[in-house]
Amino acid sequence: MQEKNINRWLLPDALSPDQLIEKISRKYTIQTESSRNRTVTYFDSFDWRLYRKSFLLTRSDERWALRRRDSGRAVASIFEKDQGLRKFAWEFPSGRLANQLKKILGVRGLLALVTFDVYSRRLQVMNSDRKTIAHIDMIAQKIQTEPRVFYTIRLCGIRGYENITRKLARNFRRWGIGEVVSAEYLFKKGVAAMGRAPLDYHSKFSIVLAPDLSIRQAARAIFRQLLDTMRQNEAGIFEDIDSEFLHDFRVAIRRTRSGLTQLKDVLPPEITETFKREFAALGQVTGPTRDLDVYLLYEKDYLSRLPGTLRAGLTVFFSEMADRRHQEWEKMVSTLKSSRYRTIIENWQAYLDGSDPGGVSRHSEQPVGGYARKIIYRRYRRILKKGGAIGSSSPDETLHRLRIQSKKLRYSLEFFASLFPKKEMNRVIKQLKGLQTNLGGFNDLSVQQEMLQNYLADIRPGSRKNQDLAVAIGGLLTALYHEQKEVRRAFVTTFETFSGSKNEKLFSNLFG
Structure with missing residues (x-):
């Protein structure tokens, strides 16, 4: 049958x-x-x-x-x-x-x-x-x-x-x-x-802006969506479900801060200055927990870099990182559940939703399309200038500063992507992602080495356990150092690709 x-x-x-x-x-x-x-x-x-x-x-x-x-x-x-x-x-x-x-x-x-x-x-x-x-x-x-x-x-x-x-x-x-x-x-x-709908949340930022909006109207719409993202991730942070809730929360904060910085003379000055300060403080509060999340997520990667005889030494290290992370998480959650945090968020929401956006400022009434082109192209030209000046003898700090500039350009492109042809915008963002991957990898390796060096300096000599730990950390530092050198060497070809004539023509046609 x-x-x-x-x-x-x-x-x-x-x-x-x-x-x-x-x-x-x-x-x-x-x-x-x-x-x-x-x-x-x-x-x-x-x-x-x-x-x-x-x-x-x-x-x-x-x-x-x-x-x-x-x-x-x-x-x-x-x-x-x-x-x-x-x-x-x-x-x-x-x-x-x-x-x-x-x-x-x-x-x-x-x-x-x-x-x-x-x-x-x-x-x-x-x-x-x-x-x-x-x-x-x-x-x-x-x-x-x-x-x-x-x-x-x-x-x-x-x-x-x-x-x-x-x-x-x-x-x-x-x-x-x-x-x-x-x-x-x-x-x-x-x-x-249960109050949800499939696809009601995505970590990727996306907003459709009407081309007839003023830059202030567009800015308020962008900031509203970023605030929604923060609020959507609060419960997951409090319940400690996974590390991506905090990651998305922090990215929304960074995008907000970047928007407040780049969109000069768009919102009322007192609003801009107040919330630049408030969101910077939130970034500091949430930073330690996120840093420790990253180290714990690297556990398998770290172990793979060491010979089998040294891996056992890292057991203590990751156990201590987990304990420290829990302590930082408790402090962070206490802050995010405080009346002070709620006041910041409610005041920001009230401004963004209010019928009175504040008095006219120097750029507030400009059409969003023209303003977007101007800040995107200016940021792009700045990256070409700064990146082109980096040579083999340039200090590491120059790459870190270029990483920040690249991140600001990425945020600007994402804010205003709907105003430009989708196919060309995807190409632009893809090229920028390649540069960001290189610069982000370089920065991550720098931060990891600094943390491990500080940790190594605090290890008390004497016990066999501490000796094994110190040897493992030393071996890991050596592996990270050599990898960072490779990433640094790869920057040259990565930047050449980003700054090439095809990409320059694409940026010029879209935003110049």
């Missing part, structure tokens, strides 16, 4: 499962073949990384399954009796499911988005000869926090009885069963009940 033509319909509110069975029983014999109660929980990262790749992750009874969100077909799964909390991809047993999750999720943690109580029955549809001619799966799904029950049915035809399947399907339509639903239909209903 082979099933085919599996269809899934939503049962309308006007037709109960029992009423449907009664209608079918007028013509055919119906018998329950099996039934089952279970709970099904859907998981994804806060930024919908699985959903973006067209997957749904479910946990039901003893099974984790990664499913196609259109068909519901499982592409990878595991069975396990001990269903303890699994938040990160690397916590899953080795295998296809873990590999898929690692590739998609990276360092993001899994969130339980919604849980359904599910009751399913498989019905045999039999003819007068008591031969099974079709199966009907009747599935009742209830969101645990909601009273409504959703009923879906699946009609599974049997080879050789296709005409019966088609006839049943016609009858379903005649009885008002016409809405075909995909596997993700109830997932969407469930997350909506």
Whole structure:
């Protein structure tokens, strides 16, 4: 017996499962073949990384399954009796499911988005000869926090009885069963009940600005979206779900500070100066925890740089980093839950949402397009000048300053991307990303070496454990030093690519 033509319909509110069975029983014999109660929980990262790749992750009874969100077909799964909390991809047993999750999720943690109580029955549809001619799966799904029950049915035809399947399907339509639903239909209903919607958050900044806006109107819209990003990430920071909540929170702060600095004489001076100061303070408060997050994320990378005989020495180092990180996180959360922080955020929100944007300033009424071209092209020309002056004997600090300039250009491009042709903007940002990757890698290696040198200086000699630790840190410093030299040498060709004639022409045509 082979099933085919599996269809899934939503049962309308006007037709109960029992009423449907009664209608079918007028013509055919119906018998329950099996039934089952279970709970099904859907998981994804806060930024919908699985959903973006067209997957749904479910946990039901003893099974984790990664499913196609259109068909519901499982592409990878595991069975396990001990269903303890699994938040990160690397916590899953080795295998296809873990590999898929690692590739998609990276360092993001899994969130339980919604849980359904599910009751399913498989019905045999039999003819007068008591031969099974079709199966009907009747599935009742209830969101645990909601009273409504959703009923879906699946009609599974049997080879050789296709005409019966088609006839049943016609009858379903005649009885008002016409809405075909995909596997993700109830997932969407469930997350909506939890106050979310698929793709309602993305760490990548994107905003559509109307070209007839003034630069002040555009600036307020940009800052509103950045503030929304900060607020969306607060709960994840407080619950310490994963390191990306704090990362996105800090990036929104940096973008805000960069916007306040670059958009000179756009907002009222007192607003600009007040919030430049306030957001700089927030950057300082959140910096130590983020720095320690980065070191902990580098654990496998650090260990891979050392021979096996030295790796054990780093165990103490990462244990201390984890303890220190927890202490800094507690201090940071205390600040972010304080009335002082709430006042800063509420005052900034009040200005951005208020009907009175403040008095006219020197640039506030300029059209957004012209102003955007001017600041982007000026920043680009500054990078060409500063970067072109960097040689092999230039101090490291010159690369750090160029990194800051490049970051400001990147933020400006992202702020105003919607005002320019998408294809050309993607090319511009891609070229800049290459330069930023080089400069960011150089800076990261500098910061890591400085931290490790300070840590090494504080190690007390004497015990064997401390000796092993010091040797491991020394070996790691040597590896990082040589890698930084390679990154420094690669800067020359990276900058030549960025400053080349093709890229210069592209910038000139778009912004010059």
